[in-house]
Amino acid sequence: MGEVLKIEHGTETLRITQEGGVRRIAMARPPANALSLGFMEELTNALTAAAEDRNVRVVVLASDAKVFCAGHDLKEMQAARDEADKGRCFFEKTFQRCADLMQTIVRLRVPVIAEVNGVATAAGCQLVASCDLAIASEEARFATPGVNIGLFCSTPMVALSRNVHRKHAMEMLLTGETTDPTHAREIGLVNRVVPKQYLGQVVQKYAETIASKSAFTLKIGKEAFYRQAELPLSEAYKETARVMVENMMAKDADEGMSAFIEKRTPTWVDE
Structure with a gap:
């Protein structure tokens, strides 16, 4: 592997490595890589920095935790309800920053591959759907479970509905139930499903193949x-x-x- 660069913002951390033209951005915010306001900004900045580096030809978005990404930081969001406006300003800022993050992935000049091992729920599932390609391990799981807590996954719906058939997207959104990786592949959410021990190897092969192009x-x-x-x-x-x-x-x-x-x-x- 290439030199390891570590970015830290409080307890919110990304682990970035590069090998050849492939930059791997691994989320490392235990226990669930929850997308707090600060962490989303950090991730957006890391993606933007990758695109500005002419040596980077492909980005791999991964996780160093057991969970790929469990979505928004609900504790942070609930704490905002103590504000005078009941959290409205904070919620607006949070969802706008989330939209900026997802659009950064789509607009990045280089392809982005999601390397998914573990759970990807709500905005975490949105991250996977926003990437250009997604390779999942057999242990990966996907869900848009907001409906279970009274918060419909409306922003994850944007990326999800643009990647899978509408009825499959609505099934995930309306039921909140978990989707296994085989079904995720069948409906178009991921490209391939591989054994956990080969996940990194397969993703690297995909990335190197793409990086060899103009x-x-x-x-x-x-x-x-x-x-x-x-x-x-x-x-x-x-x-x-x-x-x-x-x-x-x-x-x-x-x-x-x-x-x-x-x-x-x-x-x-x-x-």
Whole structure:
């Protein structure tokens, strides 16, 4: 593994390592990686810093705890009810910061892979759904259980409903029941399910495969993917045709096609 960088903010900690072009951001806020206001800011900053580092080509979002992420910090949120406004200002700030975090993942110039071992519930499930790819161990579990405590998982619903069929999303949201990794794969929440002992190895292989591609091509493709997904069919084709032309004019497209014709390995310049 590469050099270990440690970021600390009070008791809220991330463990960041990098090997080649793959940066691994592991949440390490025991016991459940609860997304407090401070921790969400910390995680957003770490993701942004990864995107600004030109040596980073793929980000892996993982956990060093037994739980991947149990969602928002309910103790922190309940404590805010003691404020004069009954917590309204704090709640607004919390959910806005959560939205910023999820959109940071989607808008990041590099692909983000969720490495899920353990439980991912509520906003933790939202994290998984927001990532570009998700690989889960056989011990992973997923749920949007807000309905069980009188708080519908409305913000997790945004990422969830954009990744799985509406009826499967509604089933998770309405029942609050836990979904095993096999079913999560069947409904499109995760890409693969592997034995726990091979999880890191499989994720690293995925990350290295993606990191070997042109960073420019990955960036332009990821941006186009999410942009076209929100457009009507004809507009989506118009937009992606524009992107294809832009991509064709890039140095890496010229190099990649030449390398294919000449039967050699391309040398990317990421332009």
